[in-house]
Amino acid sequence: MSVPIKDNSSFKLMAQFGHQKLVFCNDSTLGLQAIIAIHDTTLGPAIGGVRMLPYQSVDEAIDDVLRLSRGMTYKAAVAGVNLGGGNAAIIGDHRTQKNEALLRRFGQFVEQLSGTFIASLDIGTTPKDMEYLHMETDHVAGLPKSLGGSGDSAPFTAKGVYYGIKASLKELYGNDSLAGRTIAVQGAGNVGEHLIAMLREENAKVYVSDIVEERMAEVANKYKAVAVSNNNIYELEVDVYSPCALGGIINKDTISKMRCHIIAGSANNQLRNEQEDGQLLLDRKILYAPDYLINAGGLISCYSEIAGYGASRTAVLTENIYEATRSVLRKSIDENVPSYQAANQMAESRIADMRKIKQ
Missing domain, CATH: 3.40.50.10860 (Leucine Dehydrogenase, chain A, domain 1)
Structure with a gap:
């Protein structure tokens, strides 16, 4: 119908x-x-x-x-892919x-x-x-x-988010070690599970929520994470809140409840209203790693498939997310602008430069 x-x-x-x-x-x-x-x-x-x-x-x-x-344009631009x-x-x-x-x-x-x-x-x-x-x-x-493709891109997406989290920790605490850090992962899908596995391997304490309770319980048990209600995840006092489900979940209502210090996850379009919510996070001194910046691992995997690169080249390009995230966060802090704005400016600058070459 x-x-x-x-x-x-x-x-x-x-x-x-x-x-x-x-x-x-x-x-x-x-x-x-x-x-x-x-x-x-x-x-x-x-x-x-x-x-x-x-x-x-x-x-x-x-x-x-x-x-x-639009987010994909910016993602490709800051990831440095053509x-x-x-x-x-x-x-x-x-x-x-x-x-x-x-x-x-x-x-x-x-x-x-x-x-x-x-x-x-x-x-x-x-x-x-x-x-x-x-x-x-x-x-x-x-x-x-089997058809010459790159296969499941979820591990690369999760790896990029992992680098984004570590870069954010480095910027805020001066150390990117995950050991002993508390991280709340919202969404236990394919990407979320891969991320949780990496975080637990480095002895981070992980809280996990998902709208499908059976899935939440399964992943929590598998990785010895703590299952929490989807409604309560915003109020957890954690180092990192990592949204890995649908977008629009960072807004004036949820921001008012947040007790995290960093937001870094794989979900697309996390800010419901880019300008208002980005400024709210800046005012509350919550460090936000822009979604399209740190979830670019899947895009990089697809780009490698198109360009004919091997897995090692894909891994190197994905690892670059760490330094790209630090650059955006430093720009945000130095210029006292929301981090989404700092990332947008970097993306727009690369696109503008390439337009000049094509003229």
């Missing part, structure tokens, strides 16, 4: 964020409704995850892909509505964009789904290793 368009303000949103293209993909026979956003291709073709979620309206999906694609930003959303429940025909039809829409958009993994899609897309288009990253 089609979802309603409540308010067609797409062009206003595109103008606000500087997007180049918004593509609507529809096949009523297969029940496919999908949207592809291309934000900026100055640095290279736009890469972005394909997520499948049961959005309540088309406008909600549009807002999601526009924000995520890719632009895009994102795609298939409207539907991936647990009940996803099938080969629907994914292959979406792959045909990706192919029609002639390489300006490269599809990759996101919430609700798997490496097997990328295989289905690949049957219709070569413009896919995150393919299984």
